Structure formats: structure tokens, C-alpha cells
Amino acid sequence: MKSNTSRRNILQGFIVTAVVVGFDPVNRSWITSANAAQSFVNLPHLDGVIYTDDATRANAADDFGHLVYRLPKAVLKPGSIQDIVRIIQFARQNNLKIAARGQGHSCYGQALLEAGLVIDMSPLNKIHHLSADRVVVEAGVVWSQLLQATLKQQLTPPVLTDYIELSIGGTLSLGGIGGASHRYGVQVDNVLELQIVTGKGKLETCSPYQNCDLFEAVLAGLGQCGIIVRATIRLIKAFTNVRVFLLDYDNLDTFTHDQRLLIADERFNYVEGQVVSDTKGGWRYMLEAASFYTPPNQPDNTSLLASLSYTPGTEQIEDKSYFDFLNRLAESVAYLKSINIWSNPHPWINLFVPSTAVKQYVGKIVSTLTLADTGNGPILLYPVKTDRFKLPLFRTPNEPVVFLFAILRTAPLDDATVRKMLDENRKFFEKNRDLGGTRYPVDAIKFSDSDWKQQFGPVWGRLVSAKRRYDPDNLLTPGQGIF
Ligand SMILES: Cc1cc2nc3c(=O)[nH]c(=O)nc-3n(C[C@H](O)[C@H](O)[C@H](O)COP(=O)(O)OP(=O)(O)OC[C@H]3O[C@@H](n4cnc5c(N)ncnc54)[C@H](O)[C@@H]3O)c2cc1C
Structure with missing residues (x-):
């Protein structure tokens, strides 16, 4: 019954490969029905399928960052939660490393491993x-x-x-x-x-x-x-609808002052912001705030914009459905895919900067940054309140307000530029760390044992x-x- 299911699934996927039946702990290799003559440990019953073909493994060897490549020996597409229990027990007995893979959208190999088994979580989608x-x-x-x-x-x-x-x-x-x-x-x-x-x-x-x-x-x-x-x-x-406000600032201090004000009084449901390029090769700031509503109720624009110091006349105001607002990146992603940029390397850096250091730290970085340093990728800058964070391993600086500062770089297909961006990430990380900042570890920064200890600090x-x-x-x- 088990091998019928496995074979059927494999044929449906048009991958011509033999069914995995066990593991050889001496030669550290998976045994398929095609090479089952040698001795091996039998695989437990699985509702899903283990793949060892080149295409499936190659797909699990890469992520959104395209900066590291680690080839697993096998990929499990689980058919049930019990499959994960069984395969981890099997991995323990045979000393196999395991990595779960969601959508593989981290940047620096976080979901990858060399030689071991990747569990592709996407079939567990109920x-x-x-x-x-x-x-x-x-x-x-x-x-x-x-x-x-x-x-x-x-x-x-x-x-x-x-x-x-x-x-x-x-x-x-x-x-x-x-x-x-x-x-x-x-x-x-x-x-x-x-x-x-x-x-x-x-x-x-x-x-x-x-x-x-x-x-x-x-x-x-x-x-x-x-x-x-x-x-x-x-x-x-x-709510069913969203009114989005995009407000321009040419000054970092005024921009972050208004962002702090908005997260303190919570007049908007949503507050973010970006550092954006201006027409003269420099940078300006764009506050993105959104008010959620369900008609016939309507947001009151005047009170929402009261006492904000954006550049007058620059405001862009647009109404969207709630889903379209939350799904707003879909269009840009489709475009980037259509021009083959989505598959370029992404040496991202994502940091939490103490509010008291933002002016000095972000101001200095932005003053030296060029569009080539970001590859036209967005630069996010927005504050959050740390009293809302309850989980000890989510590490942010020890201040009531901290800023997410993320340079979401797209690199050209050129190793020297990628290396330069990664080196720069490390320098930016160190400077922020010295100011009491932390890293949001979805990104691409070389990290040592002592960096991890320092990142987790009191909860290490x-x-x-x-x-x-x-x-x-x-x-x-x-x-x-x-x-
Ligand atoms: C375009 C884009 C926009 C993004 N925007 C945001 C944002 O606004 N806010 C934000 O917070 N992040 C954002 N991210 C970062 C994103 O949250 C992380 O990269 C996240 O890891 C992606 O989820 P994933 O399913 O691709 O995880 P993967 O990259 O597949 O996995 C990430 C890590 O989690 C582990 N993992 C995966 N599944 C499980 C599981 N079931 N159990 C235990 N561990 C597991 C993996 O082994 C790996 O270590 C963005 C990323 C991209 C590419």
C-alpha cells in the first residue's frame, strides 16, 4: 500500500525516479528500490514521499537570497504530521540532519542543509x-x-x-x-x-x-x-476597506518624529515607512499609514493628518479593499519575475535600531548610500513598540520604541558586488550592535558563535x-x- 502511494505520487509529478525504501548508515546514502541489494535500515511507513532526484534536491538547495547553495541528500514531502514524527525518529537513529522548508524565502541558507534531509512543509496546507x-x-x-x-x-x-x-x-x-x-x-x-x-x-x-x-x-x-x-x-x-496615505518628508528627524507620534496615539491601524530615492540622486522619506474601515463609515482625513509635518501637497491618498492592500506586493513581484530580477541574489540586511540611535545611525548610512548599493530594492524604516512583544527569543533593543531598518538589496549577477554588499552588511550590523541594536535574522549577515550569544543576550x-x-x-x- 505504502509503495503504491509513493509510486503513484512520483509518476503524477512526472519525476522518473525509484522509490526510497531505506537508508544505509554506513555509506550515509538513501537506498531506493533500484539499488536495494545492499544492506540498509528500512524506512518507516510514510504517508508522503521521500525524493532523491536531482531536480527536487536542487530546488531545496537554494533560497530567495541565492547567496548560498547547500544540496540535501533527500527531500520529504510529508503526507501527514505523523510523517514528521516518524522521519525525525528515523533521523535520530541514523544521525541525519533535518531542516524544515516553508517557502524558502529567507536569504542566507536558513532553511538549507548540506547532505541531510529537507522537509518541504508545503503539503501540510490544511x-x-x-x-x-x-x-x-x-x-x-x-x-x-x-x-x-x-x-x-x-x-x-x-x-x-x-x-x-x-x-x-x-x-x-x-x-x-x-x-x-x-x-x-x-x-x-x-x-x-x-x-x-x-x-x-x-x-x-x-x-x-x-x-x-x-x-x-x-x-x-x-x-x-x-x-x-x-x-x-x-x-x-x-474591516473591508483601507485608506492608504503616502506622505513625503525630506528630513529624517521630522519623518521619524511623526512616525513615533503615530504609533503612540495609534490613530492609524497600520504604520510603516521607507527611505526612497529622490530625483537628484539623494534620498527622501515616505511615511505609509493606513486606516481600516467598513462603509458607510469613512476615515476622517483631516483628523488623521492633523499635526503631521510632511511636505505640504505631497500626500497621496488611495482607497483599496482590505485584501488588495495586504496583497499589494503581488503586482510588483509579478513584474520583477517577468523581467527576471526576482531570481537575482538578495543580500538583505534587516536590523532593529534603538529609537535613540536612529537619527545618528540611519542618517549616516543614508548619507553614503547610493541606488547601486541597494540595486533599487526598497529600504524600510518604521518604528514599533517593544511592550507589544511577549516572546523572549524575538530579540529587539532594550528601548520602548525600536525601528526596523531593512535594506532589501537586489544584487547584479556579479560575485564581486555581492561580496561587497555582504561585507557592508556586516559593517552596518556591527555599528548597530555597538549602539545596542539587534538583527532580525531573515537576512544575509555572516554570524559567529559569539554574535549569536550577543544577539540572544540574557536569553542565550x-x-x-x-x-x-x-x-x-x-x-x-x-x-x-x-x-
Ligand atoms: C519579499 C519578502 C518580503 C518579506 N516581508 C517580510 C515582512 O514584512 N515581515 C517579516 O517579518 N518578514 C518578511 N520577510 C522575511 C520572511 O518572514 C522570512 O524570510 C521567512 O522565513 C519566510 O518564510 P518562509 O516560509 O519562506 O520560511 P523559510 O525561508 O522556508 O524558513 C525560514 C526558517 O524557518 C525554518 N522553518 C520553516 N518552516 C518551519 C516550521 N514549520 N517549523 C520550524 N521551523 C521552520 C526554516 O528551517 C528556516 O530556518 C519577507 C521575505 C521576502 C522574501
């Missing part, structure tokens, strides 16, 4: 129970799929990332920040319960009230202690003991380079 204040989803679901389902009930997750084609497991292992974070924290702050397969191969349920230690070790835990297989996510009432010991407890053989997520 939305289970949707009720008035929560939804239970599998970790391979992408946020756009979840949002479409919740909006049918006029509900929404409180916080969404700028790009919503990311997996739930992927963003929950990092944090998940967006324009509503000044109100609701990051996505991990809106999780009510999780199902995890730990590095011991145990399926565990955890929440703030049950196995809290595991809950706190996994959310923003960079995949070190367990694989998220299901999440219960808080929902709130959704906690992460180490959670790792020992839940992944004692150190199987999980080597691509982060922490253990």
Missing part, C-alpha cells in the same frame, strides 16, 4: 477549524491562503507581513513583523497554541498555559527546538538549555548556524 476568535492551521499554509479563508468570515490575523506568500511555520520561527505590529506585536505574539514535533521526534502541544517552555523556545526560535506542524492563531474582526542560556532538552542530538535547522 486550514482546520475557523471560529470567531481563532483558526487552527497547518504550518505549510501561506498567509495569503489563510487570509482569504478568514476574510470569508469577516475575520483577519491581527498582523501580516508585507509579502503574504510566506509560510506560517517560516514566519513563526522568526517573528513576523508588519505595519500593524505597533498595535499587536509580531505574528508570534498572536499565537494561542502550537503543535510541535521536537528534535526527539515527539509530537507535543504547547501554549502559554501548557508546556510554556517549549512554546517560548519555538516561537521566534529559528527552528532550533522543534518543527511547527500546527498553529492556533488569534483572529480579530476585519535559555535557548541552549531548550536545545539540549528538545533537540539533544542537534538534528534541527543547521542552516541558521547557531549550534
Whole structure:
């Protein structure tokens, strides 16, 4: 029965390959029905399929950054949560490294591994129970799929990332920040319960009230202690429409002053901002704020814009549906794909900068930056309130307000420029670290053991003991380079 299912799935995918039947722990190789003569350890029953063909492995060897390439020996497309339990137990017995892969949108090999087994989470894509204040989803679901389902009930997750084609497991292992974070924290702050397969191969349920230690070790835990297989996510009432305000500033101080004001009084539902190029080869600032509403109610533009010091007459105001607003990157991504730029290297840098250092730090960087340094990629700069962040492993500077500062670079296909950008990332990181800043580790910065210790600071010991407890053989997520 098992091998019939496997064979059928493989043929449906038009991949001509033999069925994996076991693993040879001596030669460290997967055994297929084609080379099953030698001795090997039998694979446990799986509802899904393990692939060892070149195309599937090559796909799992690369990510959105296109900066590192690590070829796994096999890829599991699980057919059930139990598959993940079984394969981790099997990996423990055979000393195999494991990495979960959501949508592979990290930049520096975070979901990659050399030689081991990648679990492609995308087949675990069911939305289970949707009720008035929560939804239970599998970790391979992408946020756009979840949002479409919740909006049918006029509900929404409180916080969404700028790009919503990311997996739930992927963003929950990092944090998940967006324009509503000044109100609701990051996505991990809106999780009510999780199902995890730990590095011991145990399926565990955890929440703030049950196995809290595991809950706190996994959310923003960079995949070190367990694989998220299901999440219960808080929902709130959704508005149908959004009024978007784009406001121009030519001065960093005024721009950040107004952003701080807006997140303090919470007059908007959504606040972000960008450093954008001006026509003279320099930079200006664009505040992006949005007010959510459901007609016949309408936002009051005058009171929303009161006491803001943007350049008069520059405001752009546009109404959109709630979904179109949250899905607004889809059009640009389709365009970048159509001109083959989306597949260029992405040496991104994503930092949290203490509010007190923003003027000095960001001001200095922006004064030296050119469009060539960003490859026309966006530069994000927006504040959030740290009292909204509840999870210990989501690391931000120790100030009430911190700024996300992200240079989302696109590099040309030229190794020297990529190296230069990566070196610059490291310099920018160090300067920010010396000012009390932290890194948001979705990006591409070379990190040493001591950098990780410093990044986790007072909770480093906690992460180490959670790792020992839940992944004692150190199987999980080597691509982060922490253990
Ligand atoms: C265009 C674009 C826009 C973005 N915008 C934002 C944004 O606005 N806000 C924001 O916060 N981030 C943003 N990001 C970063 C994004 O959140 C991370 O890159 C995230 O990791 C992507 O999710 P993914 O499904 O691709 O994860 P992957 O890259 O596949 O995985 C990321 C890490 O999580 C681990 N992992 C994956 N699934 C699981 C699981 N189920 N259990 C445990 N560990 C797992 C992986 O092993 C890896 O270490 C953006 C990225 C892109 C490319």
C-alpha cells in the first residue's frame, strides 16, 4: 500500500525516479528500490514521499537570497504530521540532519542543509477549524491562503507581513513583523497554541498555559527546538476597506518624529515607512499609514493628518479593499519575475535600531548610500513598540520604541558586488550592535558563535538549555548556524 502511494505520487509529478525504501548508515546514502541489494535500515511507513532526484534536491538547495547553495541528500514531502514524527525518529537513529522548508524565502541558507534531509512543509496546507476568535492551521499554509479563508468570515490575523506568500511555520520561527505590529506585536505574539514535533521526534502541544517552555523556545526560535506542524492563531474582526496615505518628508528627524507620534496615539491601524530615492540622486522619506474601515463609515482625513509635518501637497491618498492592500506586493513581484530580477541574489540586511540611535545611525548610512548599493530594492524604516512583544527569543533593543531598518538589496549577477554588499552588511550590523541594536535574522549577515550569544543576550542560556532538552542530538535547522 505504502509503495503504491509513493509510486503513484512520483509518476503524477512526472519525476522518473525509484522509490526510497531505506537508508544505509554506513555509506550515509538513501537506498531506493533500484539499488536495494545492499544492506540498509528500512524506512518507516510514510504517508508522503521521500525524493532523491536531482531536480527536487536542487530546488531545496537554494533560497530567495541565492547567496548560498547547500544540496540535501533527500527531500520529504510529508503526507501527514505523523510523517514528521516518524522521519525525525528515523533521523535520530541514523544521525541525519533535518531542516524544515516553508517557502524558502529567507536569504542566507536558513532553511538549507548540506547532505541531510529537507522537509518541504508545503503539503501540510490544511486550514482546520475557523471560529470567531481563532483558526487552527497547518504550518505549510501561506498567509495569503489563510487570509482569504478568514476574510470569508469577516475575520483577519491581527498582523501580516508585507509579502503574504510566506509560510506560517517560516514566519513563526522568526517573528513576523508588519505595519500593524505597533498595535499587536509580531505574528508570534498572536499565537494561542502550537503543535510541535521536537528534535526527539515527539509530537507535543504547547501554549502559554501548557508546556510554556517549549512554546517560548519555538516561537521566534529559528527552528532550533522543534518543527511547527500546527498553529492556533488569534483572529480579530476585519474591516473591508483601507485608506492608504503616502506622505513625503525630506528630513529624517521630522519623518521619524511623526512616525513615533503615530504609533503612540495609534490613530492609524497600520504604520510603516521607507527611505526612497529622490530625483537628484539623494534620498527622501515616505511615511505609509493606513486606516481600516467598513462603509458607510469613512476615515476622517483631516483628523488623521492633523499635526503631521510632511511636505505640504505631497500626500497621496488611495482607497483599496482590505485584501488588495495586504496583497499589494503581488503586482510588483509579478513584474520583477517577468523581467527576471526576482531570481537575482538578495543580500538583505534587516536590523532593529534603538529609537535613540536612529537619527545618528540611519542618517549616516543614508548619507553614503547610493541606488547601486541597494540595486533599487526598497529600504524600510518604521518604528514599533517593544511592550507589544511577549516572546523572549524575538530579540529587539532594550528601548520602548525600536525601528526596523531593512535594506532589501537586489544584487547584479556579479560575485564581486555581492561580496561587497555582504561585507557592508556586516559593517552596518556591527555599528548597530555597538549602539545596542539587534538583527532580525531573515537576512544575509555572516554570524559567529559569539554574535549569536550577543544577539540572544540574557536569553542565550535559555535557548541552549531548550536545545539540549528538545533537540539533544542537534538534528534541527543547521542552516541558521547557531549550534
Ligand atoms: C519579499 C519578502 C518580503 C518579506 N516581508 C517580510 C515582512 O514584512 N515581515 C517579516 O517579518 N518578514 C518578511 N520577510 C522575511 C520572511 O518572514 C522570512 O524570510 C521567512 O522565513 C519566510 O518564510 P518562509 O516560509 O519562506 O520560511 P523559510 O525561508 O522556508 O524558513 C525560514 C526558517 O524557518 C525554518 N522553518 C520553516 N518552516 C518551519 C516550521 N514549520 N517549523 C520550524 N521551523 C521552520 C526554516 O528551517 C528556516 O530556518 C519577507 C521575505 C521576502 C522574501
